[in-house]
Amino acid sequence: GQQLNQSPQSMFIQEGEDVSMNCTSSSIFNTWLWYKQDPGEGPVLLIALYKAGELTSNGRLTAQFGITRKDSFLNISASIPSDVGIYFCAGQLSYGNEKLTFGTGTRLTIIP
Amino acid sequence: NAGVMQNPRHLVRRRGQEARLRCSPMKGHSHVYWYRQLPEEGLKFMVYLQKENIIDESGMPKERFSAEFPKEGPSILRIQQVVRGDSAAYFCASSPSGSSEQFFGPGTRLTVL
Numbered sequence: 001g002q003q004l005n006q007s008p009q010s011m012f013i014q015e016g017e018d019v020s021m022n023c024t025s026s027s028i029f030n031t032w033l034w035y036k037q038d039p040g041e042g043p044v045l046l047i048a049l050y051k052a053g054e055l056t057s058n059g060r061l062t063a064q065f066g067i068t069r070k071d072s073f074l075n076i077s078a079s080i081p082s083d084v085g086i087y088f089c090a091g092q093l094s095y096g097n098e099k100l101t102f103g104t105g106t107r108l109t110i111i112p
Numbered sequence: 113n114a115g116v117m118q119n120p121r122h123l124v125r126r127r128g129q130e131a132r133l134r135c136s137p138m139k140g141h142s143h144v145y146w147y148r149q150l151p152e153e154g155l156k157f158m159v160y161l162q163k164e165n166i167i168d169e170s171g172m173p174k175e176r177f178s179a180e181f182p183k184e185g186p187s188i189l190r191i192q193q194v195v196r197g198d199s200a201a202y203f204c205a206s207s208p209s210g211s212s213e214q215f216f217g218p219g220t221r222l223t224v225l
Contacts, residue, residue, distance in 0.1 A: 004154075031212045042116075042203050042216035043155070050212070088154055095212050097143045099168055100205075102154035 004089055004103035012109045019076040021087060021106040029091030032072040033100065034063050037086045046087075047074070050095060076108075084110050114139065116206050116217035117186075124223045131191040131198070133220045137206030144187045145214060146179060149201045158202075161187060194224045 006023045013019060023032070031050055035043035047058050049065035049072060056063055064073045072089055086107050090100040117136040125131050137144050143162055147155040160168040161181035172179070176194075181187040191198055201221050205214035 033212065033214075035216075040218075042205075042218050045213055045215060048213050090155075092212050096210055097160070097167075097207060097212075099145065099157040099160055099171070100147075100155075100214060101157070102147075104154050 004091060004101055006087075006089060006103040006106050008106060009104070010107040010109065012111055013079055014111050015079060015081060017079050019079055019083070019108060020073065021075075022071060022073045023089030023091075023103045024071045025091060026070075028069040029093060029101075030069065031092035031095050032063070032065050033090045033092075034061075034072070034074050035088045035090060037088060037105075039085075043088060079108075079110060081110055084108055116204055116215055118204050118217035118220050120220060121218060122221050122223070124225065125194050126225050127195055128193050131194050131222055131224075133189040133191075133202050133204075133222070135187040135189070135204030135206075135217060137187070137204075138215055141206035141208050141215075143207045143209065144181050145205045145207075146187075146189050147203045147205065149203060149219075155203060158189070191222075194222075196224050198222060199224045 004025050033048045034046045037043045047063040052069050054065040060077045062075045086105045088105050089103040119134050145160045146158040149155045157171040159172050159179045176192045178190045201219045203219045205216045207214045
């Protein structure tokens with residue numbers, strides 16, 4: 001089945017730094033979504049991407065749908081303590097109501 | 113507008129017992145998905161349901177697991193004769209028709225003793 005690999009696996013940064021993470025797939029996806037999960041909670045949707053090459057922002061977060069449709073990127077600018085958590089990418093083979101394939105996650109920690 | 117609701121939040125069962133997990137989708141959402149998450153891993157798809165129909169159960173184990181989404185009431189994920197390997201967090205998500213965006217509940221953490 002499809003696999004989504006995220007890198008880095010974990011990040012240790014200082015408050016105020018910018019963060020970049022990516023997600024790569026062995027096959028094409030036509031929809032990409034990014035979620036954040038806090039400990040003991042369910043994933044929260046951050047950004048959805050529907051078109052190859054698309055760049056979408058949500059506040060300090062910016063995500064891009066890769067041209068090859070096999071990757072996606074998430075950037076966080078000027079990190080703050082509440083950005084701590086695990087970030088997951090998720091892909092769908094097409095647009096609409098169908099299952100999501102999740103990545104392996106990137107754990108973000110902010111060093112005081 | 114209430115989000116996706118799941119109960120119980122925590123469930124402890126002994127080996128061989130049955131576990132029943134409930135999910136109420138967001139208002140106006142008719143599509144429900146169940147995912148399983150093991151510690152330190154991503155979520156794995158189990159099953160996708162609409163009212164009274166199972167649309168995709170490609171991620172469901174062949175035995176002991178079943179799911180339903182009746183005309184009235186919440187969606188239920190049932191695990192019969194639980195084993196220790198069933199211990200995990202089970203998440204439900206819902207979406208409106210025609211949308212890729214899935215909204216997740218807080219999960220049910222199942223522990224099998």
